[in-house]
Amino acid sequence: MLTGQCFCGAVRYQAAERIRNQTLCHCTLCRRTTGAPAVAWFTVATDDFHFTAGEPSSFRSSSHATRTFCPRCGTQLTFADDDSPGEIDVTTGSLDAPEQALPQSHVFVADALHWPDDLPRYAHSRTSPSGDS
Numbered sequence: 001m002l003t004g005q006c007f008c009g010a011v012r013y014q015a016a017e018r019i020r021n022q023t024l025c026h027c028t029l030c031r032r033t034t035g036a037p038a039v040a041w042f043t044v045a046t047d048d049f050h051f052t053a054g055e056p057s058s059f060r061s062s063s064h065a066t067r068t069f070c071p072r073c074g075t076q077l078t079f080a081d082d083d084s085p086g087e088i089d090v091t092t093g094s095l096d097a098p099e100q101a102l103p104q105s106h107v108f109v110a111d112a113l114h115w116p117d118d119l120p121r122y123a124h125s126r127t128s129p130s131g132d133s
């Protein structure tokens with residue numbers, strides 16, 4: 001069983017381990033709705049996914065899709081496409097153990113930001129050795 005929650009913990013969910021389509025999405029909708037350059041997702045059957053605490057809010061992110069998020073802290077949690085009613089996509093970053101859904105592909109690379117990847121790397125913040133952020 002996979003479990004996850006929003007940042008503040010008001011909304012929790014569980015999903016069966018029968019997941020697929022683990023991917024990093026670079027589309028402009030994922031970018032705009034999260035503020036992140038790319039978003040990791042996995043797909044699970046709707047029958048295998050349940051919210052176990054709290055009540056997410058939702059909005060239409062296109063004419064055919066609905067996204068949910070925590071109304072208190074804003075963490076985006078799910079994506080459901082009207083054209084695929086039997087399945088739901090879940091943000092990998094909201095899992096309690098994101099390593100359980102390792103991305104296997106990149107999608108919408110045509111929309112990806114072309115940022116350099118050879119930047120300096122710091123174990124924590126550039127200025128704080130404590131790791132606080």
Ligand SMILES: [Zn+2]
Pocket residue numbers: 006007008009010011070071072073074075
């Ligand atoms: Zn929350």
Ligand SMILES: [Zn+2]
Pocket residue numbers: 025026027028029030031108
């Ligand atoms: Zn996307």
